[in-house]
Amino acid sequence: MExxxxxxxGVVQGVxxxxxxxxxxxxxGLTGFVLNDGQGVVLEAEGEARVLDRxxxxxxxxxxxxxxxxxxxxxxxxxxxDSTFRIAESGAEAGTALIPPDIATCDDCLRExxxxxxxxxxxxxxxxxxxxxxxxxVTAVPYDRRNTTMAEFDLCRDCRSEYEDPSDRRFxxxxxxxxxxxxxxxLETASNTVLLAEEAVGGAIAALREGRIVAxxxxxxxxxxxxxxxxxxxxxxxxxxxxxxxxxAVMTVDPRxxxxxxxxxxxxxxxxxxPIVLVERVLEARVAPSVAPxxxxxxxxxxxxxxxHLLLADFGGALLMTxxxxxxxxxxxxxxxxxxxxxxxxDAFLRHDRRIHRRCEDSVVRAPFTIRRSRGHVPSALPLxxxxxxxxVAAGAELKSTFCVARDEHAFVSPHLGDLDTEAAYRAxxxxxDLYLDxxxxxxxxxxxxxxxxxxxxxxxxxxxxxxIGVQHHHAHAAGCLAEHGERGPALALVFDGTGYGTDGxxxxxELLRCDLDSYERLAHLEPIPxxxxxxxxxxxxxxxxxxxxxxxxxxxxxxxxxxxxxxxVSAPLSSxxxxxxxxxxxxxxxxxxxxxxxQAAIELEQLAGDVQAExxxxxxxxxxxxxxxxxxxxxxxxxxxxxxxxxxxSIAEGAAAACTEVVEPRIVVxxxxxxxxxxxxxxxxRRLEQEGxxxxxxxxxxxxxxxxxxxxxVVAAARDSPKSRSASFAAA
Ligand code: ZN
Ligand code: ZN
Ligand code: FE
Numbered sequence: 001m002e003x004x005x006x007x008x009x010g011v012v013q014g015v016x017x018x019x020x021x022x023x024x025x026x027x028x029g030l031t032g033f034v035l036n037d038g039q040g041v042v043l044e045a046e047g048e049a050r051v052l053d054r055x056x057x058x059x060x061x062x063x064x065x066x067x068x069x070x071x072x073x074x075x076x077x078x079x080x081x082d083s084t085f086r087i088a089e090s091g092a093e094a095g096t097a098l099i100p101p102d103i104a105t106c107d108d109c110l111r112e113x114x115x116x117x118x119x120x121x122x123x124x125x126x127x128x129x130x131x132x133x134x135x136x137x138v139t140a141v142p143y144d145r146r147n148t149t150m151a152e153f154d155l156c157r158d159c160r161s162e163y164e165d166p167s168d169r170r171f172x173x174x175x176x177x178x179x180x181x182x183x184x185x186x187l188e189t190a191s192n193t194v195l196l197a198e199e200a201v202g203g204a205i206a207a208l209r210e211g212r213i214v215a216x217x218x219x220x221x222x223x224x225x226x227x228x229x230x231x232x233x234x235x236x237x238x239x240x241x242x243x244x245x246x247x248x249a250v251m252t253v254d255p256r257x258x259x260x261x262x263x264x265x266x267x268x269x270x271x272x273x274x275p276i277v278l279v280e281r282v283l284e285a286r287v288a289p290s291v292a293p294x295x296x297x298x299x300x301x302x303x304x305x306x307x308x309h310l311l312l313a314d315f316g317g318a319l320l321m322t323x324x325x326x327x328x329x330x331x332x333x334x335x336x337x338x339x340x341x342x343x344x345x346x347d348a349f350l351r352h353d354r355r356i357h358r359r360c361e362d363s364v365v366r367a368p369f370t371i372r373r374s375r376g377h378v379p380s381a382l383p384l385x386x387x388x389x390x391x392x393v394a395a396g397a398e399l400k401s402t403f404c405v406a407r408d409e410h411a412f413v414s415p416h417l418g419d420l421d422t423e424a425a426y427r428a429x430x431x432x433x434d435l436y437l438d439x440x441x442x443x444x445x446x447x448x449x450x451x452x453x454x455x456x457x458x459x460x461x462x463x464x465x466x467x468x469i470g471v472q473h474h475h476a477h478a479a480g481c482l483a484e485h486g487e488r489g490p491a492l493a494l495v496f497d498g499t500g501y502g503t504d505g506x507x508x509x510x511e512l513l514r515c516d517l518d519s520y521e522r523l524a525h526l527e528p529i530p531x532x533x534x535x536x537x538x539x540x541x542x543x544x545x546x547x548x549x550x551x552x553x554x555x556x557x558x559x560x561x562x563x564x565x566x567x568x569x570v571s572a573p574l575s576s577x578x579x580x581x582x583x584x585x586x587x588x589x590x591x592x593x594x595x596x597x598x599x600q601a602a603i604e605l606e607q608l609a610g611d612v613q614a615e616x617x618x619x620x621x622x623x624x625x626x627x628x629x630x631x632x633x634x635x636x637x638x639x640x641x642x643x644x645x646x647x648x649x650x651s652i653a654e655g656a657a658a659a660c661t662e663v664v665e666p667r668i669v670v671x672x673x674x675x676x677x678x679x680x681x682x683x684x685x686x687r688r689l690e691q692e693g694x695x696x697x698x699x700x701x702x703x704x705x706x707x708x709x710x711x712x713x714x715v716v717a718a719a720r721d722s723p724k725s726r727s728a729s730f731a732a733a
Contacts (some may be wrong), residue, residue: 002049003032003077008059009040010070011380013143014100016129017041018087019171020064026166028055031082036142037091038441040098046082066100066130066272068380087172090144097141099134099439101376102219102360104274104304106131108169113306114313119158122198124307125182125354129173135379136220136333136358137175141439145174149355156181175354183354185307190347204350205314213237215324215338215346219305220360220375220415221331222324222338224346227317228252231288234320238290240345243327244596247292249276249299249362251308252318258285259298264367273376274304275363291320296607301362304376307350323361328419330428333359341424358435359428360415369699371677372400372707374415379439381410382701382711385488385517386722393433393444393466394717395457396710397473397500399598400703401425403433403457404710407442411483411714416707420456429457448717450476450709452501469720471713473500474511475520477672477704479719480712482517484701488719489516490666491697492523494656494685497673497705498538498579498598507531509577509673512621512659514666517719524659526581526624530572532564541583541601542593545628548584552629558593578652578675581624585631585648589641599674605645606678614646621659627651649680657688671698674705 008017013036021034021043028051034043045055056074063069105113109126112118120126127133140147155163159178162170170176177183179197187200187207195203204214208226211233216223224241226233228250238244255261255269259279268277281287281298292298301321303309312319323331324342332338333356339349364372384406392406401420404413414432418425437443448469449461461468471479477500478493493513502508510526529547531537537544543564546556579602586592586601591608595601617630627648634644660669669689676682676698686696702708719725 001046001079002052003044003046003079004052005042005044005075005077006056006059007040007042007073007075008069008071011066011068011098011100012041013097013141014134014138014174015066016064016172017067019129019166020062020067021059022085022087022166022171024055024058024062025085030055031085033082033086033088035088035090036097036144038097038141042091044077044080045085046079064129066103087166090142097143098381099138099141099143099379101135101273101378101380102133103131103272103376104302105306105309109306110309113309120178122201122310123177123179123182124185124201124305124310124352125175125177126306127173127175127177128169129171130169132173132175133219133354136356136360137354138439139357141441143174148174149357150175150177152355153177153182183352185350185352188349188351200350201310201314204311204348207348208315208319212347213240213345215342215349215351216307216311216321217335217338217349217351217356218308219356220358221333221356222342223321224324224342225311225319225321228291228320229286229288229317231290234288234290237320237322237345241322241326245293245600246327246597247295247297247299248320248322249301250287250291250318251301251303251312251321253303253312255279255300255302258282258287258318259300262367268365268367269300269302273363274302275365275370275376276301278364278366278371286317294604299364325418329422329424330418331359331361358415359432366677366679369677370701370703371705372416373413373701373703378415379412379436381412382484383486384409384411384715384718385483385486386715386719386725388714388718389721389723390445391442392446392448392714392717392721393437394448394710394713395450395461396420396713397450397706398452398455398457400705400707401429401457402707402710403429403436404714405436405440405442405444406714406718407440411711412436412440413702413711426456426460429460446717446721448713450501450713451503469717471716472503472520473709474508474513474673475515476709476712476716478513478515478520478670478712479517479715480702480708481670481672481697481699481704483711483715484699485697487668487697489668490514491516491668491670492660492663492666492694493520493670493672494660495673496578496675499575499577502576506574507577509575509579510581510624511576512656512663514663517715518725523663524622526576526578527622528574528576529580529624530568531575531580532572533567534571534573536567537580540594541587544580545584545587548581548625548628549588549632551625552632554629554632578673581627582675584624584628585645588628588632589635589644591641599677602675602678606649606680608642609645609649609680610642612642612646614643614650616650616654617647619651619655621655649678650684653681653684653688656685657692660689660694661692667694669694669696671696672704672708676704
């Protein structure tokens with residue numbers, strides 16, 4: 001007879017791990033106990049040595065599907081003579097336990113939801129150990145009901161007996177609830193009537209059918225919902241939300257009615273995080289024009305909470321579901337805040353009394369990479385090639401803001417916060433960061449930040465009384481891509497994006513770097529051009545086009561140019577951004593002279609190019625004006641615009657690949673930056689580089705856009721702060 005203590009760490013709380021251990025120990029005839037503590041799961045078991053060995057192996061081999069066991073450490077104990085195996089009270093200390101992400105409603109719960117004989121029939125908060133809210137309701141670790149926003153609801157007798165029955169699916173399912181004891185749904189209309197439970201669902205469906213906009217409280221915040229097929233409703237939502245043309249997402253149970261969906265896209269749509277997946281719409285899709293103007297791409301997602309399932313089933317069609325906010329602000333998740341901020345937008349509020357502790361927006365994917373890593377993924381850890389020898393906070397960039405907290409060998413990137421250029425977003429950044437630090441039980445000892453002095457995240461960093469590390473924007477992009485593949489470099493990196501602050505005070509963004517996690521060297525870049533009016537040039541691509549055309553010694557066809565040209569003398573930051581070159585070409589081809597959201601011109605240029613075959617223009621990487629000249633001349637000569645757009649894409653890929661080939665070493669190329677959300681460019685770039693014998697790394701887990709910057713900053717800071725790197729710099733000194 002022996003007794004051993006096992007410490008299991010990883011994602012082992014909120015995934016049915018204790019019931020799993022209980023079942024395992026009972027099956028093996030062992031006695032002892034299991035509990036959650038601040039570090040994960042601890043169990044002590046007594047029995048024969050060979051049975052204890054089996055238990056140790058099974059803990060890893062048979063772990064529940066949502067668990068991620070990182071280590072099991074065993075330790076011999078004195079035999080205590082327990083007579084049973086039990087689930088003990090959780091330890092109280094805060095610590096390093098990993099909280100799982102929110103998980104879409106499982107099939108078992110769905111069956112109950114639509115089974116008239118079940119006591120949870122049509123109950124919008126049904127969940128179990130395999131599904132339901134986690135990250136968004138956890139107020140502290142260890143993950144236990146008293147540390148969630150469900151603590152306010154006392155379990156009824158039926159729920160308690162399920163919760164305490166080791167053979168039940170809801171054994172220790174912390175958010176367990178039923179109509180008798182759990183949260184209640186309520187619909188509040190403009191006339192201030194409040195309908196409850198079934199009447200609330202009925203009222204919401206009626207409102208949606210009438211073309212009204214309903215704010216719906218979800219997992220990580222409020223959505224604004226309306227009938228996807230009703231142009232009036234969608235146009236009204238656009239006007240009220242101040243969102244001109246940026247596409248809205250659509251929730252549906254039948255994606256193939258709306259889009260051609262590849263097998264990989266289908267798999268992503270059904271994956272547990274249930275992200276929004278960008279798919280190509282079918283022509284006959286019943287979707288109002290204002291849902292996604294000027295684009296063939298449609299963001300679709302499947303329902304992921306019981307409430308969504310009820311709404312879609314009762315409505316009987318697709319529902320537009322967009323974040324409850326004004327354009328690009330953080331999503332509203334607090335009930336009071338939502339009522340205030342969405343008052344002028346929503347006609348009714350479908351809410352409930354389960355508090356959302358942390359905001360979390362929907363994730364967005366464009367196969368094969370992620371555009372927004374948020375709900376369903378956070379707070380899962382990303383790898384850190386060099387472990388953080390002390391806690392690091394990386395403040396991130398400005399657009400599509402995230403922050404990152406690094407601890408030991410893990411990087412925890414925050415949910416998507418929105419654009420950090422508003423007061424609301426800045427407050428969200430500060431408060432969400434505090435919640436994250438509490439969850440992880442750390443205080444920052446090192447803060448990494450972008451070099452851009454005007455980013456609010458940089459300003460925040462400079463105000464903290466903590467050691468700072470400035471990380472160049474494009475180095476952060478490249479390092480993040482290396483690190484998510486577990487690589488350290490050295491590598492070449494093509495980093496193409498709109499803007500990022502360079503060390504010479506100009507805006508970079510068409511970069512060929514040689515880098516590792518620690519440092520970088522700028523080998524080549526697009527020739528910088530002045531942006532007439534700065535920010536105005538980003539909103540009005542024709543301004544950039546005019547500058548390029550003058551450089552190319554071609555006539556400028558834009559009427560306002562003579563006037564705007566004057567701004568070159570006043571405000572004209574220099575930019576080598578690839579995004580600006582895409583802008584210029586879109587304007588020259590007459591596709592888009594002004595944009596209403598970031599990246600719009602490039603998206604429409606990619607769409608125009610489609611799969612059209614075209615040879616690249618002879619082009620040496622760097623000289624943007626030469627490419628604009630070629631495009632202009634072809635356009636004048638009457639060549640079809642899709643062919644010109646295709647030739648432009650191929651030229652960038654060919655020219656950049658040739659620039660890598662000239663450098664020769666190292667033989668690995670990283671592709672990062674927002675421009676690589678362009679599938680055609682990404683594919684062509686990869687093909688050409690692989691033909692030249694390079695191995696190519698592009699993003700999968702972390703967005704290529706600025707949502708990935710905080711992770712890259714954390715990676716660089718950890719590398720520079722590692723003992724190895726510090727001793728190297730002493731040696732150099
Ligand atoms: Zn379930
Ligand atoms: Zn109950
Ligand atoms: Fe960037």
